[in-house]
Every structure is written in C-alpha cells, then in structure tokens.
Amino acid sequence: MSKDNQLSQWEVFMQTKNGGPFEHQGSLHAADKKMALQNARDLYSRRKEGRSIWVVPTECIVASTKEMEEEFFDPANDKIYRTPNFYKMPQGTKNL
Amino acid sequence: MNTKDALINYCLRLADNSMIAGQRLAEWNSCGPYLEEDIALSNMALDFFGQAETMYEYASQLINNQKTADDLAFRRSEREYFNCLLAEQPNGDFAYTMMKQFLFSTYLKYMYETLSSSNDETLKGFAERSLKEVKYHFRHSSEWIIRFGNGTEESLKRAQFALDELWRFTDDLFCMNATDEELISTGITVSSDSIAAKWNLTVKEILQAAHLTIPEKFNVITGGYSGIHSEHLGHLLCEMQYLQRAYPDAKW
Amino acid sequence: MTEEEKRIQFQQRIDAGEKIEPLDWMPDDYKQTLFRQISQHAHSEIIGMQPEGNWLLRAPSLRAKKILMAKIQDEAGHGLYLYSAAETFGIDRSEMIAMLHSGKAKYSSIFNYPALTWADMGAIGWLVDGAAIVNQTMLAKCSYGPYARAMVRICKEEGFHQRQGYEIIAKMASGTPAQKEMAQDALNRWWEPSLMMFGPHDADSPHTQNSMKWKIKVESNDTLRQRFIDRTVEQAHHIGLTIPDKNLKYNKETMHWEISPINWDEFWNVVKGNGPCNHQRLNHHKKYHQEGQWVRDCARAFEEKQMKESNAVKSN
Numbered sequence: 001m002s003k004d005n006q007l008s009q010w011e012v013f014m015q016t017k018n019g020g021p022f023e024h025q026g027s028l029h030a031a032d033k034k035m036a037l038q039n040a041r042d043l044y045s046r047r048k049e050g051r052s053i054w055v056v057p058t059e060c061i062v063a064s065t066k067e068m069e070e071e072f073f074d075p076a077n078d079k080i081y082r083t084p085n086f087y088k089m090p091q092g093t094k095n096l
Numbered sequence: 097m098n099t100k101d102a103l104i105n106y107c108l109r110l111a112d113n114s115m116i117a118g119q120r121l122a123e124w125n126s127c128g129p130y131l132e133e134d135i136a137l138s139n140m141a142l143d144f145f146g147q148a149e150t151m152y153e154y155a156s157q158l159i160n161n162q163k164t165a166d167d168l169a170f171r172r173s174e175r176e177y178f179n180c181l182l183a184e185q186p187n188g189d190f191a192y193t194m195m196k197q198f199l200f201s202t203y204l205k206y207m208y209e210t211l212s213s214s215n216d217e218t219l220k221g222f223a224e225r226s227l228k229e230v231k232y233h234f235r236h237s238s239e240w241i242i243r244f245g246n247g248t249e250e251s252l253k254r255a256q257f258a259l260d261e262l263w264r265f266t267d268d269l270f271c272m273n274a275t276d277e278e279l280i281s282t283g284i285t286v287s288s289d290s291i292a293a294k295w296n297l298t299v300k301e302i303l304q305a306a307h308l309t310i311p312e313k314f315n316v317i318t319g320g321y322s323g324i325h326s327e328h329l330g331h332l333l334c335e336m337q338y339l340q341r342a343y344p345d346a347k348w
Numbered sequence: 349m350t351e352e353e354k355r356i357q358f359q360q361r362i363d364a365g366e367k368i369e370p371l372d373w374m375p376d377d378y379k380q381t382l383f384r385q386i387s388q389h390a391h392s393e394i395i396g397m398q399p400e401g402n403w404l405l406r407a408p409s410l411r412a413k414k415i416l417m418a419k420i421q422d423e424a425g426h427g428l429y430l431y432s433a434a435e436t437f438g439i440d441r442s443e444m445i446a447m448l449h450s451g452k453a454k455y456s457s458i459f460n461y462p463a464l465t466w467a468d469m470g471a472i473g474w475l476v477d478g479a480a481i482v483n484q485t486m487l488a489k490c491s492y493g494p495y496a497r498a499m500v501r502i503c504k505e506e507g508f509h510q511r512q513g514y515e516i517i518a519k520m521a522s523g524t525p526a527q528k529e530m531a532q533d534a535l536n537r538w539w540e541p542s543l544m545m546f547g548p549h550d551a552d553s554p555h556t557q558n559s560m561k562w563k564i565k566v567e568s569n570d571t572l573r574q575r576f577i578d579r580t581v582e583q584a585h586h587i588g589l590t591i592p593d594k595n596l597k598y599n600k601e602t603m604h605w606e607i608s609p610i611n612w613d614e615f616w617n618v619v620k621g622n623g624p625c626n627h628q629r630l631n632h633h634k635k636y637h638q639e640g641q642w643v644r645d646c647a648r649a650f651e652e653k654q655m656k657e658s659n660a661v662k663s664n
Contacts, residue, residue, distance in 0.1 A: 346526070
C-alpha cells in the first residue's frame with residue numbers, strides 16, 4: 001500500500017459581509033484549488049457565515065516572528081503625528 | 097386519478113427521493129476518505145433531509161394533517177415509497193457513491209429547474225430553494241468523476257465499475273405514470289422528456305471528460321415511482337423506522 | 349541569549365497574559381505538552397463521532413435526524429480545527445493519524461462506552477458535551493494562540509450541543525414508561541464516565557502543575573469537575589431523574605454537591621485499552637482510513653497531472 005497522504009494544507013479567508021475585509025478563519029486539507037474552495041465552504045460556512053472565500057496554499061504564507069517584533073513595529077510608536085488627534089485646531093473650527 | 101391525489105403522490109415522490117438519498121449519504125458519517133470529504137457528505141445529507149421535510153409537510157397539509165410529516169417519513173412500508181431506484185442503491189465504495197450522486201444530482205438539477213416554473217406556488221418555491229443545493233451537489237460530484245477518470249488507474253477502474261452497475265437504474269429517473277399524466281395536464285409539472293434530454297447531454301459530457309464508457313443499455317430496471325423497489329429499500333427502512341415502529345406511542 | 353534566559357523571558361510573556369504564536373521561541377516541553385494535548389483533543393472529536401453515528405440512521409424524527417447529523421458534522425469540523433492547530437508544530441495530520449493507530453496517541457476514554465439506546469443521544473449531549481464545554485471554555489483562554497482561537501470557534505459552535513442533548517433526555521423523562529426507563533438508564537451508565545472526563549484528582553495529575561504554570565490550563569481538574577457536578581445535579585432533578593449515587597448530598601457550607609469516591613481503577617482500565625469499545629472504535633477508524641487511501645491518492649495524482657499540464661503550457 002502506498003504511504004498515507006492527507007493532501008496539502010490551505011489557509012481560508014472569508015468575507016462575512018459585502019464590502020467587508022477577508023478574515024482568516026483557519027486551515028484545511030485539499031488536493032486542488034476547486035476542492036480547497038468547496039472544502040472551505042463546507043467547513044467554515046456551515047452557519048451562513050460567508051459571502052465570499054479566498055483559499056491560499058499554506059506554504060505561500062510568509063509570517064514575521066516574535067524576534068522581528070521590536071524592529072518591525074516599535075518604530076511606529078513615536079510617530080503620533082500620523083494620527084488626527086496630534087493636531088490642535090483653532091477653537092471653533094468646523095468640518096475638520 | 098384526480099389532481100389532488102396526483103399531487104400528494106408527487107410530493108411523496110420528491111420527499112422520498114430526498115429522504116432515501118439523505119439516509120444513504122448519512123451512512124458515510126465517520127467513514128469518509130478524509131475529514132473534509134466526510135463533512136461535505138454530511139452537508140449534502142442535511143440538504144436532502146431538509147428537502148424531504150418540506151415535501152412531507154406539504155403532503156401532510158394536502159391530506160388535512162391526518163398524518164404528520166414524521167408519520168409519512170417513518171410509518172409507511174416499502175410499497176408506499178415512491179423514490180427512484182437509484183437513490184436506494186447501497187453506497188458501495190466512494191466512487192460508487194459519487195457516481196450515484198452525480199447521476200442523481202444532474203437529474204435533480206434539471207428537474208428542479210423545470211419545476212421552478214410550476215403553477216403550484218409551494219412546489220415552485222420548494223424547487224427554487226432546492227435547486228441551489230443540488231447545483232452544489234452536481235458541482236461536487238461531477239468534479240470527483242473527472243478526478244477519478246484522470247487520477248489513477250485504480251480510480252478509473254472503480255468509477256467505470258460504478259457506472260456499469262448504476263447505469264441500469266437511470267431510465268427509472270424519467271419514468272412517467274398516471275401521477276405525471278394528471279399533473280402535466282394541469283400545468284403543475286411538465287413531461288420528463290425535456291429533463292431527460294438535458295440530463296443526457298450533461299452526463300455524456302462529464303463522462304467523456306472522465307474517459308468513462310457508457311455501457312450498452314441492457315437489463316434496464318424501472319418501477320420506483322410506482323412503488324416497485326429493489327430489495328435494498330426494505331433493509332434501509334427497517335433501520336430508519338426502528339424507533340417509530342418499536343415504540344408507536346412515544347413522542348421524541 | 350542562553351536557553352535559561354529564553355525560558356525566563358517566555359515565562360514573563362505567559363505571566364503577562366500574552367499569547368504564544370507558532371514561530372515564537374518556546375520550551376520543548378511546552379511544545380510537547382501542547383502537541384500531545386491538542387492532537388488527542390482532535391482525535392477525541394473524531395472518535396466521538398462514532399457513538400452518536402450509531403443512532404444517526406435510526407433517529408426517530410426528521411427534526412432529530414437533522415440535529416444529530418449537524419452535531420456530528422460539527423464534531424468532524426472541530427476535530428479538523430484542532431488538527432490544524434496541532435499542525436502548527438510542523439507535524440502533518442497523517443503523522444497524527446499514525447500515532448492514533450499505533451496507540452501512541454490516546455483520545456478521551458468516554459467514547460469507549462457504547463451508545464445503547466436513543467436516550468444515550470440525550471445523555472451524551474447533556475453530560476459528555478456538558479463536561480466538554482466546562483473544559484473547553486477554560487481552554488479558550490489558553491496561552492497558545494492557535495489552540496485558543498480554535499477553542500473560541502468551537503465553543504461558539506457547540507452552543508447548541510448540550511441543549512439538544514438535554515432536550516432529548518427531558519422529553520424522554522416525561523414520556524412513556526419505556527422512555528422514562530431509557531432516560532434513567534442512560535444517566536446511570538454515563539454519569540460516572542462523564543465525571544472521569546476531567547481527569548485524575550489534582551494530587552494525582554502529573555501534568556497539572558506545568559500546564560497551569562504555562563497557562564495551558566487555567567483551572568484544575570477538580571475545580572472544573574465540581575463546577576460540572578453542581579450544574580448537572582440540579583439539571584437532573586429538574587426533569588425528575590436520579591443521579592446514580594447513594595452518597596450524593598448538598599453541603600450547605602461549601603454550597604457544593606458532594607459525591608462518592610470515583611472508581612479510578614475503572615478509569616485507568618479503559619485508558620489502557622480495556623473499555624467496552626476501545627477496539628471497535630479504533631478498528632473502525634483504521635478501516636475507513638485505509639479504504640480512503642485510493643481516493644486521496646487519486647486526488648493527489650489528478651492535481652499532479654494538472655500541474656504538469658499547466659507547466660507544459662507555460663513553457664511552450
């Protein structure tokens with residue numbers, strides 16, 4: 001008998017409302033794209049959760065690590081001038 | 097046959113088709129070739145049980161609630177079931193089940209499409225809703241047929257065996273009897289000839305893509321819609337009706 | 349950074365309530381404990397489909413059949429979410445299945461008891477899922493991100509599982525004499541096994557200390573078990589069923605229900621493989637896993653051919 005194969009792993013992203021973001025739901029196994037899409041529907045939308053689905057082979061996901069966290073994300077901490085509240089508007093200014 | 101009786105029979109046919117097909121698919125529970133497919137098979141079984149319930153309820157209404165939907169599903173005997181022979185055939189291996197599912201869902205797809213223009217509002221609504229479900233069943237099963245035919249030598253062999261065995265039950269899908277005659281004359285349904293023509297085209301197209309050979313038409317068996325079944329149905333009902341029969345006074 | 353420094357930093361993250369993600373550094377024993385627990389949890393969901401599957405084809409009404417089918421299907425889904433969480437440790441599902449088949453990985457012993465009557469569908473939903481929910485609600489707070497996320501989803505979906513079980517048993521408890529008898533009999537058979545689902549007493553549970561330090565568990569076996577007992581005793585009384593324990597009594601001071609000592613010999617006996625259905629459950633899983641091999645091979649072969657063809661088109 002040939003060696004067991006459980007097919008390849010895929011990641012599932014689903015849009016729950018029209019116009020909304022595609023959010024990660026989890027993963028599944030499938031042999032091909034069509035199968036992955038259908039399995040995603042059967043697995044992650046059993047309760048009408050979905051409107052649209054993306055599936056991506058897991059091996060295509062590139063993830064940052066904990067070690068990268070500081071150098072990647074901390075430099076943004078002191079750039080508060082990117083947020084609207086940083087700016088003082090003259091009293092009585094409207095529509096801004 | 098008057099129109100009302102014909103309509104009752106027809107509802108039972110639709111209900112029984114879905115009920116028996118659902119029961120067969122439910123047998124796959126925890127037996128699927130891998131987990132994702134197990135879940136897909138359960139989904140289709142659930143679609144079928146929902147369809148059956150809707151039609152049993154309509155039939156119950158037509159007989160003035162003398163029997164409930166559950167009575168109709170669980171307390172009739174073999175000769176009172178009007179499902180097609182294909183639906184009641186044992187599952188066999190995964191190729192056999194998928195072939196059954198493919199031949200059947202192609203039929204249901206065109207049948208519900210046609211029934212979506214019925215002048216009976218309940219049937220029309222039912223057909224429109226169910227059509228969405230069986231289109232998915234068709235997609236799922238036809239893709240598997242193509243995988244079998246283009247996968248391994250073994251999968252091709254198993255699919256061909258399934259086709260050879262099941263082909264004999266496909267004429268039965270399109271048989272018409274007094275029920276159909278009455279309902280066609282009143283515009284509730286149409287002749288199954290047009291459904292058969294579409295079915296033939298689609299089935300041939302998929303089977304060709306799967307390198308499968310349609311067997312010679314011999315040993316054609318029909319009778320499901322008139323209540324003449326294969327021996328397999330009785331055993332299926334024994335199991336399905338066990339509690340209702342063993343405890344007739346109980347409510348569950 | 350030395351191994352020891354990494355460990356200290358790791359523990360600081362846990363203590364601060366941070367979640368650990370797959371690519372983060374983690375101690376080997378944390379990884380091993382979690383992998384063992386998650387994969388066994390996954391196997392439990394999958395093997396757990398069998399006792400209920402035993403009644404699926406005999407469900408007594410259209411409604412009951414749909415509900416049971418949906419519930420068992422959810423269990424397959426939950427097994428799958430959990431396998432995925434375990435796969436984040438870089439171990440493929442096929443390896444986990446091989447471990448299940450070789451006996452290296454266990455599953456919850458509760459599923460080694462037979463489902464003998466329709467009332468067992470009630471008892472399993474009410475007691476077994478009831479016990480599982482107590483446990484899983486806690487696990488949704490666990491320190492490992494993928495496990496906690498899977499548990500959040502599972503808890504949300506299992507909302508109806510216990511209720512449908514209680515509904516079945518309540519209906520039977522107020523039904524015909526035969527139904528009442530089946531309901532009480534099911535409770536009698538499933539009560540003690542469901543108490544054992546929480547595992548050995550804290551004092552006898554070798555993994556508890558580490559698991560709590562790492563926030564894999566945030567509450568102990570005995571705490572969880574007591575919560576389950578207090579809830580369930582009152583639910584049983586509410587529908588006129590008797591908890592099969594002569595020593596059951598309410599302690600007004602602690603405000604808890606007290607029970608007889610649990611028969612742990614029975615527990616370990618079933619864990620070791622001597623329960624009424626251990627062989628049946630595992631053999632069923634092996635049989636259909638093997639029968640599905642050609643299907644998986646076919647799907648893979650088909651995909652490989654497709655890839656080859658599309659590559660050939662590209663290179664032309």
